[in-house]
Amino acid sequence: LKTPxxxxxxxxxxxxxxxxxxxxxxxxxxxxxxxxxxxxxxxSNLKMLISAASPEIRSREQRRQLSDISSxxxxxxxxxxxxLLGDEYEKSQPSRKEKSLGLLCHKFLARYPxxxxxxxxxxxxxxxxxxxxxxxxxxxxxIVNVLESLHMVSRLARNRYVWHGRHNLPQTLQALRKxxxxxxxxxxxxxxxxxxxxxEFDPDGERNEEMASSFGSSEQSEMSFVELPGVEFRAASVNxxxxxxxxxxxxxxxxxxxxxxxxxxxxxxxxxILIGEDQLEDLDxxxxxxxxxxxxxxxxxxxxxxxxxxxxxxEERGRKPAFTWTGPEVLPNTQDTKLEATSTTCSPPIxxxxxxxxxxxxxxxxxxxxxxxxxxSSLIKLVKSIENDRRKIQSAPTSPVKIxxxxxxSLPVFPNTIAQIPAQPEGQSKPAEEMQMKCAPSSPxxxxxxxxxxxxxxxxxxxxxxxxxSSVSPVILPHSQSGVSYAIYLHPSQAHTVTTYSPxxxxxxxxxxxxxxxxxxxxxxxxxxxxxxxxxxxxTDEPTKSLAAEERPDTKSETSSQRCxxxxxALQENNLIKRCKKDEESLDTSLTFFxxxxxIPLTHCTHGNKAECSNKEKxxxxxxxxxxxxxxxxxxxxxxxxxxxxxxxPAFHITPLxxxxxxxxxxxxxxxxxxxxxxxSTSSAPNPSSSALNFMLQHIGLIPASVQVPANPVLQHVPVxxxxxxxxxxxxxxxxxxxxxxxxxWQLSQGGLSGKYGAVxxxxxxxxxxxxxxxxAVTENFFRTPGGPNTEPSLSAxxxxxxxxxxxxxxxxxxxxxVSED
DNA sequence: ATCTCCCGCCATATG
DNA sequence: CATATGGCGGGAGAT
Numbered sequence: 001l002k003t004p005x006x007x008x009x010x011x012x013x014x015x016x017x018x019x020x021x022x023x024x025x026x027x028x029x030x031x032x033x034x035x036x037x038x039x040x041x042x043x044s045n046l047k048m049l050i051s052a053a054s055p056e057i058r059s060r061e062q063r064r065q066l067s068d069i070s071s072x073x074x075x076x077x078x079x080x081x082x083x084l085l086g087d088e089y090e091k092s093q094p095s096r097k098e099k100s101l102g103l104l105c106h107k108f109l110a111r112y113p114x115x116x117x118x119x120x121x122x123x124x125x126x127x128x129x130x131x132x133x134x135x136x137x138x139x140x141x142x143i144v145n146v147l148e149s150l151h152m153v154s155r156l157a158r159n160r161y162v163w164h165g166r167h168n169l170p171q172t173l174q175a176l177r178k179x180x181x182x183x184x185x186x187x188x189x190x191x192x193x194x195x196x197x198x199x200e201f202d203p204d205g206e207r208n209e210e211m212a213s214s215f216g217s218s219e220q221s222e223m224s225f226v227e228l229p230g231v232e233f234r235a236a237s238v239n240x241x242x243x244x245x246x247x248x249x250x251x252x253x254x255x256x257x258x259x260x261x262x263x264x265x266x267x268x269x270x271x272x273i274l275i276g277e278d279q280l281e282d283l284d285x286x287x288x289x290x291x292x293x294x295x296x297x298x299x300x301x302x303x304x305x306x307x308x309x310x311x312x313x314x315e316e317r318g319r320k321p322a323f324t325w326t327g328p329e330v331l332p333n334t335q336d337t338k339l340e341a342t343s344t345t346c347s348p349p350i351x352x353x354x355x356x357x358x359x360x361x362x363x364x365x366x367x368x369x370x371x372x373x374x375x376x377s378s379l380i381k382l383v384k385s386i387e388n389d390r391r392k393i394q395s396a397p398t399s400p401v402k403i404x405x406x407x408x409x410s411l412p413v414f415p416n417t418i419a420q421i422p423a424q425p426e427g428q429s430k431p432a433e434e435m436q437m438k439c440a441p442s443s444p445x446x447x448x449x450x451x452x453x454x455x456x457x458x459x460x461x462x463x464x465x466x467x468x469x470s471s472v473s474p475v476i477l478p479h480s481q482s483g484v485s486y487a488i489y490l491h492p493s494q495a496h497t498v499t500t501y502s503p504x505x506x507x508x509x510x511x512x513x514x515x516x517x518x519x520x521x522x523x524x525x526x527x528x529x530x531x532x533x534x535x536x537x538x539x540t541d542e543p544t545k546s547l548a549a550e551e552r553p554d555t556k557s558e559t560s561s562q563r564c565x566x567x568x569x570a571l572q573e574n575n576l577i578k579r580c581k582k583d584e585e586s587l588d589t590s591l592t593f594f595x596x597x598x599x600i601p602l603t604h605c606t607h608g609n610k611a612e613c614s615n616k617e618k619x620x621x622x623x624x625x626x627x628x629x630x631x632x633x634x635x636x637x638x639x640x641x642x643x644x645x646x647x648x649x650p651a652f653h654i655t656p657l658x659x660x661x662x663x664x665x666x667x668x669x670x671x672x673x674x675x676x677x678x679x680x681s682t683s684s685a686p687n688p689s690s691s692a693l694n695f696m697l698q699h700i701g702l703i704p705a706s707v708q709v710p711a712n713p714v715l716q717h718v719p720v721x722x723x724x725x726x727x728x729x730x731x732x733x734x735x736x737x738x739x740x741x742x743x744x745x746w747q748l749s750q751g752g753l754s755g756k757y758g759a760v761x762x763x764x765x766x767x768x769x770x771x772x773x774x775x776x777a778v779t780e781n782f783f784r785t786p787g788g789p790n791t792e793p794s795l796s797a798x799x800x801x802x803x804x805x806x807x808x809x810x811x812x813x814x815x816x817x818x819v820s821e822d
Numbered sequence: 823a824t825c826t827c828c829c830g831c832c833a834t835a836t837g
Numbered sequence: 838c839a840t841a842t843g844g845c846g847g848g849a850g851a852t
Binding site: 095096097126137138141142145158159245246286289290293294 | 842851
């Protein structure tokens with residue numbers, strides 16, 4: 001049964017609707033002329049719907065569509081013109097694009113407010129949706145499934161879903177990130193990358209597989225779904241079922257973004273990881289293809305949500321499709337406890353009374369034990385109820401106790417959510433805007449009865465949502481464009497591999513100078529990390545950004561601060577890289593690197609106990625640590641636990657793209673993580689020799705020979721407010737900055753997650769512009785090279801074009817990377 | 823040719 | 838049993 005097609009009309013409508021100005025002469029019926037009677041154009045329905053809605057929604061909708069799908073519109077327009085020019089005759093076939101899942105998703109999302117009023121829930125009736133959007137049911141499932149994975153909707157019963165909007169997004173992403181970390185996706189990615197290079201001549205000698213299993217939790221193919229309290233799958237039946245594949249895939253996909261530092265994930269890698277990645281090189285080509293297909297589906301939806309964006313990553317291997325995260329920055333939770341209660345799973349049973357994070361993680365991704373009985377629904381239910389109970393207890397003061405499935409409407413509002421609200425320009429303006437999507441007329445009682453939800457007032461002290469934080473009280477960051485120091489972290493591969501296999505190395509820029517800490521007065525330290533705009537236009541639009549969550553009308557549904565973060569993030573990865581390419585020359589003049597490679601014994605980082613860690617402030621630490629680890633683009637070789645005695649590296653080649661450290665591109669937006677557990681258990685962990693550090697720093701010229709980097713004590717201490725005082729080698733005015741510096745160093749030295757040794761390269765970016773501000777002075781000087789900007793890096797070109805540095809200890813293979821937008 | 827990914831068959835789950 | 842879900846992969850439009 002093919003649907004009648006009136007495509008020309010549709011196209012035109014779409015076009016005019018979104019781009020009223022570029023109207024083809026020959027054409028179209030004005031928007032208003034759209035025959036309301038025409039049931040076949042999904043757009044018309046949408047339009048009617050929109051016009052029926054409050055002006056608020058309508059305008060937003062228009063804005064959204066304008067900004068979001070402009071590209072698509074152009075395409076559509078193109079098609080349209082084509083139609084017109086070509087056969088007047090119904091060119092018909094809505095051109096594949098008009099039927100894309102992405103577009104469909106847009107339409108779908110247009111039906112519901114991003115931030116529905118908590119008191120009034122929107123219900124989704126699949127029948128209605130399919131009818132109104134005029135799509136096959138199957139497609140809606142695709143969308144809904146992904147939305148479900150983000151907890152933007154949840155299933156109530158057959159045919160019925162509740163619309164949550166983006167209220168849960170922060171929590172969800174947080175949880176996902178956490179799980180992603182616990183799952184060591186970073187390593188997995190690195191593994192894959194590595195393997196990628198080994199492909200060549202390696203007669204199936206997949207020897208390195210061991211490595212995968214070596215760090216234990218590499219297997220995670222087990223189906224598991226991350227839930228949020230209050231957003232569990234109602235209709236419990238859905239729970240233990242296997243029908244969560246797409247949802248789980250979606251979550252994992254998202255995790256990959258949240259976990260990797262350049263938040264870029266290529267489809268290929270994602271697919272491999274999602275496939276199970278584990279052992280047994282599934283040469284299964286078809287399986288891979290299928291996975292890719294699914295990923296495209298998911299990606300389309302995520303794109304519509306503006307969480308990711310399609311890009312292309314070009315390396316020597318060729319151009320590969322990838323996606324970059326454009327969603328809100330997800331900072332690691334600074335409050336473990338809270339999160340603990342937030343992140344749960346629905347599947348695996350937990351026998352322990354008080355599951356630690358590890359256990360939780362295991363639960364989420366149980367070892368691929370085949371005899372997995374967790375699937376048994378009854379068991380699952382039991383576990384769930386237990387967990388629920390625990391949850392209730394843990395979060396008793398915070399969230400209303402959830403009642404029963406029947407009263408699901410009164411879904412508890414999280415403090416986080418509340419805190420988030422003020423940050424939403426949209427939401428605050430007119431609460432009355434939500435459209436009530438009533439569903440099946442057959443079940444009237446299903447209509448939500450507005451139930452004023454009692455809002456817990458302890459929002460700020462409890463579940464702290466990083467996003468809201470930064471938006472509510474933006475950290476004003478002094479723009480120290482000068483004297484910014486960067487660290488490049490070298491990821492050594494296995495010792496044995498090193499000599500024979502160099503491609504594994506990579507450079508990773510670690511902008512750290514712009515990381516700022518803000519401490520609260522109470523014992524609870526709230527770390528805030530702010531980033532500077534890394535764009536060339538920074539100077540201009542930055543003031544705006546600083547305002548963070550101001551009432552400045554926002555086209556997007558995101559907070560300005562969020563966008564700021566997002567943006568800087570994106571810029572860092574994309575633009576930076578791109579820009580650098582063409583700005584190479586100019587960079588030469590404005591930048592001076594002092595690269596040098598050193599081998600620094602890194603602290604052996606074992607999995608510290610998380611509880612201990614939770615107390616300490618590891619925000620920044622974690623972030624950098626992570627940063628050091630991931631480099632999806634370049635491909636990194638995971639640092640094995642095995643000692644790296646000597647790295648025999650002949651040459652050091654710096655690919656511009658890898659080091660593009662423009663003064664403007666400070667955007668660090670370090671992703672904080674809580675898995676810094678390893679590093680935070682510093683008290684007992686051995687530290688890198690401070691002398692080594694000193695030597696290195698001095699040698700590089702980052703510090704005068706006379707200066708000594710504080711010995712272990714400082715490095716060992718997590719640079720947190722409370723501990724800042726310990727830093728002694730400077731006047732009192734330094735504290736913050738000081739802590740920052742030492743933190744960076746410390747982080748670097750702690751960088752090895754699973755490994756014990758790592759190579760660190762510190763690059764200094766001499767201050768070329770203005771003078772540092774007061775508080776920074778010390779730091780700046782501290783890092784200023786004695787020789788000044790004129791000191792040339794000891795780089796020398798080799799005959800082969802590569803560059804040799806000092807002793808030639810580190811070898812960085814050339815890797816051309818280029819991120820481009822579609 | 824490769825990248826995207828729509829379509830819809832059909833196995834399962836649900837009620 | 839009738840439907841609702843959704844895994845899956847062929848194969849065709851887009852580039």
